[in-house]
Amino acid sequence: MTPRRLADLWKAQTSFRKSSAFHRHVDRAFRYLTLACAATTLLLVGAILWNLIEHAWPSITKFGLGFVTSSQWNPVKSQYGAASSIYGTLVSTAIALILALPISLAIALFLTSYAPPWLAKIVGTCVELLAAIPSIIYGMWGLFVFAPYMQKTVQPMLAKLPGPLFDGAPLGVGMLTAGIILALMILPFLTAVMRDVFAMTPPVLMESAAGMGSTSWEVTRKISIPYGLRGLIGATFLGLGRAIGETMAVTFVIGNSHRISTSLFAPGNTIASTLANEFNEADSPLLEAALIELGLILFVITLIIQILAHLWLKNLQKRQAR
């Protein structure tokens, strides 16, 4: 390299240094921009919370804690309680998760470990398509096709089982039907996320377990599932989050009754379905406040679940550092 070219190089470098001051400004501006965007979400959460509390205030002061414990919902006497909606929300979500979790786990495992690649591709695409179906379609299908089927075939069969869970008239619509529809709705979503989690297990780890004489089921149970446990729990909570706030599909098939019943055949309601049903006809300020308080409760339930999930994952991380 000639001295001349070295000098050129040096010049080029110094000129870069001059311009780096400009780059620093851009860098800083960009950082503030991202900060502002992030702050907006915080602000939004705060604003929503504030708004909910403000508008629910008449109901909060009137009913106090009784709002959560009473299942009275009587617009004539202006008596409102959220217990049946809270109960319905939790029960329908629980049914959905109990049904959807094992099935989606099985589908995801089949897709990642057992299916030939061409089949995995086809089924995988179908799963993604299912996840994209709007919830109202599930609701209409649930009401017109699935509920009659439940009434004529499934519920009479379940009614033969002992215990209070399957007592009462087979109405078709009700808590169980809503739970099953919810399960169908979150199933493709859970499957898609779980499949991605399983696909992350390092092949050499599975090979190593197989190399010790594990069957494929043992590899799955002892290696793939523990390895992806955090992702699987994350997926579960995402599915739970979807089920808990689902409105349209549930409103169609849950029966919409403000009653708490031990039987899963009985009609019930959820927070979201109550809101969808009654908001249009909320003519008194107190009913409106009560409905908004329901929304506030849903907000708080979701928040609590998020926090619990977070703590659980953190605890798991501590125990299983990797």
Next chain:
Amino acid sequence: MNVPAQEAPFETVRDVVVENPVISAQKLDFWYGQSQALFANDLDIAPRKVTAIIGPSGCGKSTHLRVYNRIFEQYRGQRAGGRVLLDGQDLLAPGTDSIALRRRIGMIFQKPTPFPMSIFENVAYGVRLHFSFSRKELERKVEESLRAAALWDEVKDLLHKPGTALSGGQQQRLCIARALAMSPDVLLMDEPTSAIDPVATARIEELVLQLKERLTVVIVTHNMQQAARISDHTAFFHLGRIIEFGATAKMFTNPSHPKTEEYITGRFG
């Protein structure tokens, strides 16, 4: 003389005869789908000795090793031809129980593969699969295996910590302990030190030398010094063929085949 030179049939250069081999590969071919990776490999593995497999990248060393425990069967389109005798039985025969086979033939990989469980459970993993031990026997076996892998003193107070919390070299010794716990007859090692630092590598080499008192080791390595340090026999692979097989000391000082000499003197590979 314009007669085209006819290619002589390929013949491996051999300067040792292995008595009573534990594993004997005979005319072993291997295919990845349509492409053939191994060509008529004949190789005898001597009992309680260390056999090193060396050769340039892509020469088929790992492929050859992965036939011994039939781990290649995990993947579609991979198949082997010929015979591999283990105690006189063809382990490629359809009737072979691959689970029992893999109890007898342990495998260590290039990267350490600690399972997502505690150190104790890692070592107990294979024992639980293949034996029904009482808790006491299991604990004894785990300790014995960790001692045999020269890891016990480092982890005896951490047995319930995750295996992944150990350093790379410790993880590799954990995998060796896990393999030893199944009381295998043969240990296959596929470049076991290429992902860990020199000090940890030295410890593992030392360990391999101790292990050959109780079992047979076949080690694939890129590191020719390593092969020279720890192995008794060496097989040199090139393009899916075994070019030369012989006593390590002889091969590294006085190779018989020109290709072997080129490789060990670093002229290619």
